[in-house]
Amino acid sequence: MANPLDFSGKTVLIVGGTSGIGNGIAHGFREQGAEVHVTGTRASANDYSPEDGSVLEGLTFHSLDVADRAALDAFAWPERLDVVVLCQGIARYNRDEFNREGWDAVMAVNLDSLLDCSNAVRPKLAESGGSLIIISSIGGYRGLIGNPAYGASKAAAISMVRSLSLAFAAEGIRVNGIAPGYVHTKINDAFLGNEKFRDATIANTPRGRLGLPQDMAGAALFLASPLADYVVGQTISVDGGLSVGN
Secondary structure (H helix, E strand, O other): OOOOOOOOOOEEEEEEOOOOHHHHHHHHHHHHEEEEEEEEOOOOOHOOOOHHOOOOOOOEEEEEOOOOOHHHHHHHOOOOOEEEEEOOOOOOOOHHOOOOOHHHHHHHHHHHHHHHHHHHHHHHHHHHOOEEEOOOOOHOOOOOOOHHHHHHHHHHHHHHHHHHHHHHHOOEEEEEEEEEOOEOOHHHHHHOOOOHHHHHHOOOOOOOOOOHHHHHHHHHHHHHHHHHOOOOOOOOEEOOHHHHHH
């Protein structure tokens, strides 16, 4: 029996794949034989450092600011796409998301660009009978006292998975999502750096640890593989069980 997780000959694009969860997912597909492309907002791959959680060896880098619609319109997407993972995301702190400028900035990346990117890759995924995976957050299921835009955008992303799965299914495109829990990445340092918060989070997580980017890679590989051929419109929480009791 052929290995259903062998992605040799497949082309995968991770939008927001230069660091953190996106980078972990990118290397998960690379290790399974895929040709992997990643996008990031900096000018070149040389502007990223492994110390920041950015390991770009073996990946093809493209500079793209997904909040810039003109840049999206001009972007040269890979000629073939079998799997697209939308992992772009930002958050603002110090109550900045309560201000309209902060709200708009978060929404432009975390929500608006999801639709723009989905529409852009739709024809190529239809050609390949491919898979679209949207990364949201368990924050989309709960209130976030300091991040109303982040929470709202992730809740909308979860809803978008359901809507796009219905809209794209007739073209042979499967749309699903992943809602990560608390994952040890640079973007989460703002609150996981707080020892009291970190310890409480781990104590409330049945798995007994924080998540890692490679934990999200496992879920992405499954959703993009033939093993998930009958899985459509679902967002899988990958959070070590944190949401089960909260």
